[in-house]
Amino acid sequence: MTEIVFSLNQINEVASEVLSKLKHRIVLFNAEMGAGKTTLIKEISKQLGVEDMTSSPTFSIVNEYHSTLSKDKVYHFDLYRLNHEEEAYDMGMDEYLYSDQWCFIEWPEKTPNIIPDEHAIIEIKILENGDRKLTLNNK
Numbered sequence: 001m002t003e004i005v006f007s008l009n010q011i012n013e014v015a016s017e018v019l020s021k022l023k024h025r026i027v028l029f030n031a032e033m034g035a036g037k038t039t040l041i042k043e044i045s046k047q048l049g050v051e052d053m054t055s056s057p058t059f060s061i062v063n064e065y066h067s068t069l070s071k072d073k074v075y076h077f078d079l080y081r082l083n084h085e086e087e088a089y090d091m092g093m094d095e096y097l098y099s100d101q102w103c104f105i106e107w108p109e110k111t112p113n114i115i116p117d118e119h120a121i122i123e124i125k126i127l128e129n130g131d132r133k134l135t136l137n138n139k
Contacts, residue, residue, distance in 0.1 A: 004017060004136075005134075006134065007131050008039065008132070014134065021138070023138040024138060025102050028105050028115065029041065029104065029122050031123060031125070035126050036132055038078075049072070050065040050067055061078065062077045062091070062093070063075070072102060073101040075103045080106065080107045080110075082110045085114065097114065118139060121136070121137045121139065122135070123135045
């Protein structure tokens with residue numbers, strides 16, 4: 001387990017440290033709305049070589065990006081709008097998860113039965129002073 005306390009202006013360094021410690025390509029992000037999940041995913045994606053404009057896929061559920069540094073793809077899921085886990089199966093989420101590509105998932109609690117056993121979990125909590133506390137667990 002890794003813990004990092006940071007301010008949002010340190011997001012570059014935090015993303016780099018997270019990438020160096022990740023053991024899995026499937027990463028679940030747990031945090032309240034506004035804690036910085038999307039901001040961190042954008043920076044991690046950038047460091048993986050994504051040059052496209054990244055944004056939260058709130059309405060599309062998943063955005064696909066291509067790395068310019070490798071043949072890797074980055075899939076960014078925002079499952080907030082899902083009403084039933086079946087919707088994730090209908091969109092083929094399981095195929096993305098077993099593609100051996102990067103999968104960053106916001107609101108993963110909406111799809112507990114789809115997530116593979118081997119994944120990393122990032123929890124972000126907002127501290128009283130506005131800083132963030134990130135906890136990384138590789139399962």
